[in-house]
Amino acid sequence: FIISTGEQHTVREFVEKAFEVLSIKITWEGKGANEKGIDSKTGKVIVEIDPKYYRPTEVETLLGDPTKAKTVLGWDPKETSFDQLVKLMVESDIKQVENENYFKQSHD
Template identity: 65%
Template sequence: MGNLDALRDWGYAKDYIECMWLMLQHHTPEDFVIATGEMHTVREFATLAFKEAGIEIRWEGKGVDEKGFDVATGKALVEVDPKYFRPAEVEQLLGDPTKAKTVLGWNPRKTSFEDLVKVMVRHDMEKVKRMIAGKH
């Protein structure tokens, strides 16, 4: 993986589509920021994703030497590789959804970060099960 410390504003596409729909219902065209207004690191995302898959991760090291180990087996599951660092990396990406909340009545955190990770992991796990069963 790349920069585990990168902070991102992770949001659920379904919630964002709801905001877009509300924007289209608004009486006058305006600009709105579609975001959750909260940041989480790539490391947090990975930790929760592994947890949803039934794996507890222990992080060791710093920077490019950081690794994520399966607590049960000791096996390294995550390694940092500088080739995945973005040349123009932005450390923090955060949007302010205040206007969408106040003007449109939109709830930017309808789906929590934790629930978003669960939805994504469960989707991927179901996809793998279908592939294994030969039902692409």
Template identity: 55%
Template structure:
């Protein structure tokens, strides 16, 4: 199962009650709040790898085969746990996982996170 940084950002912001609209392309692409127009995400070359590749995908098949390991956390649960931890670090409380999931829905047309 593969997910993009864009998808992670869209889900995390939706969990936090904000929905992203993407503007621009490449290094000039920005994620802005659909309601306020405020810039929330920008691309920074500082975080690029020296030999950037289009796509990276881990392979857990060896752990599954040799150890009988199976993942127990979904992508949405992982995003929620990461965001909840970040919220707690600054004294904020994220709504329940179920409430956060109600805040997002995936549009069949483009796979983008939309308001529920």
């Protein structure tokens, strides 16, 4: 499933919210394809644009329809805010990485 809130948010908003969950503040430098997200504390580049992921015909805006998730899963976007959804996604990714690391360590 692609879960949609029926709201529009930019990739920049998503990235900033995701790193907020990790207590990392992003500052942006550059423009267009040369724009980079930098960890404000360390100065390390942690977000870069990779041209291989550009769509041949890029669309300016996309808006998802949450109907299928509501119908099939019983998920209501009004009960989960954008911030909460991003937090859940980041926490799920962290747990997955921890599990993968545990598996690698216990089978080395």
